[in-house]
Amino acid sequence: MNIFFFGGTSLAARDLVSSLKKDYKVYVFSRKKKLNKNFYYYDLNKKNNVSLKNSKQDENYLFFFSSFVPLKEKKSTWGKCSKTNIFGLIELLKKNKVKLKKIVLASSCSVYGTQKGSLTEKNFLKPESYYAISKLAQENILRIFCEKNKIKFLCFRLGYVYGKNMNNKRIVKKIVINYKRNKKLKIFNKKLNLNLIHTQDIKKFILKSFKKCEGIFNLTNKYETRLIDFYNMVMNKKNKQKTKKNQFGSNKLTKMFPSIKFLSLSSGINELKND
Secondary structure: OEEEEEOOOOOOOHHHHHHHOOOOEEEEEEOOOOOOOOEEEOOOOOOOOOOOOOOOOOOEEEEEOOOOOOOOHHHOOHHHHHHHHHHHHHHHHHHOOOOOOEEEEEEEHHHHOOOOOOOOOOOOOOOOOHHHHHHHHHHHHHHHHHHHHOOEEEEEEEOEEEOOOOOOOOHHHHHHHHHHOOOOOOOOOOOOEOOEEEHHHHHHHHHHHOOOOOEEEEEOOOEOOEHHHHHHHHOOOOOOOOOOEOOOOOOHHHHHOOOOOOOOHHHHHHHHHOO
């Protein structure tokens, strides 16, 4: 089996790619320049010479984890989001010359907007930022492309991805950095549910499901973590918040693979502290 992995150096993909390489032939495409075997430079914002060519093997999978992700989603611009997330994807599909069995997309729970209550994959979508709109567009572009070309489609709507070596400008990492420097950080929007998902959990669920599953799946931790709860845990303060199910937590993947255990939040925080 061949796997063509776009965005293989992204935070959400790193652990997954490392595990996939143990059992499959993985071709990694990224705008980060590396000279490793089966690594190709590919920037969705630029004209690229790389195209997917015919393979002798019948089973070819395309993983698409490439996206422009703004640091502050509400301040994202349509120009930046659409150039990478929509038109960059379209150009890639135009260059495809490989017979694909399945396309796997990393989308975002931001497509639901700020709706309250329990949300499932069947809920009405209310994207409220240009980034969220561009992720919904990706889903629709690939769904139609797959239907037209008789390719299986699998989409994971990820929550807030965190893990080792994440961007220092992300809020959860900034909290940890300030903790290490023994500095206080003023927290706004304290009740915001982070919808956290660790990179190791992404790896475990996708490895189990990418061959078997089709359709759309929410992928976040099953428990709600408010921003203030995360801050208090990092600062070793007593956490009074009662355990509450995440609004995306009771998803189909959890029911399909009940044997998979989520990484505990405390373990994830300790990882960031030691990073």
